[in-house]
Amino acid sequence: MLIYGAGGHAKVVASILSACEERVVGLFDDDWQNVIWPDQCILHGYDPLIMPIEKLIIAIGGNQARRQVAEKVVHSFGLAIHPTALVDRSVRVGTGVVIVHNTVVQAGGRIGDHVIINTAAIVDHECILGNFAHIGPGATICGGVRVGECSLVGAGSVVLPGVSIGKECIIGAGSVVTRNVPDYAKVAGNPARNID
Secondary structure: OOOEOOOOOHHHHHHHHHHHOOOOOOOEEOOHHOOOOOOOEEEEOOOOOOOOOEEEEOOOOOHHHHHHHHOOOOOOOOEEEEEOOOOOOOOOEEOOOOOOOOEEEEEEEEEEEOOOOOOOOOOOOOOOOOOOOEOOOOOOEEOOOOOOOEEEEEEOEEEOOOOEEOOEEEEEOOOEEEEEEOOEHHHHHEEEEEEO
């Protein structure tokens, strides 16, 4: 597997792949000359001709940056799902998805492309996560929630059942979201309120 990115999230993705007995054979990064990587692999700026049949994971935590990289990558995308994650077999999982240690994704959900479900997050039944969304560590997404494209649900947040979060939203860490959040909004608190 190839990884694009060399920061902290890339180390988590490498850990997931290792736990899945998947070897990281190459690492792409825009600043590759300054990358110190603990494992032996090819380091380079992105080049579609390097190992073109290997699958790739974009290991960048920022939603916008991850989307920009996805638009230029020619490689096929893989999945990184840690063995401790409990993902119901009925969940539809997109491409390039990263599901981190000790997460739970319940029945009937849909996970878009390049979504990150971070450490110990819970995504309950029938949730829909848009492309490039990021569910932060320890967040709880209750049943029937929709999270729009490129939205971030911060660490430790709770989103109540049936709530819809628009695209490119930021939900502050530790927030309790009790009602719908429009596109591009930034909310935080308990209950979550607009902070723009």
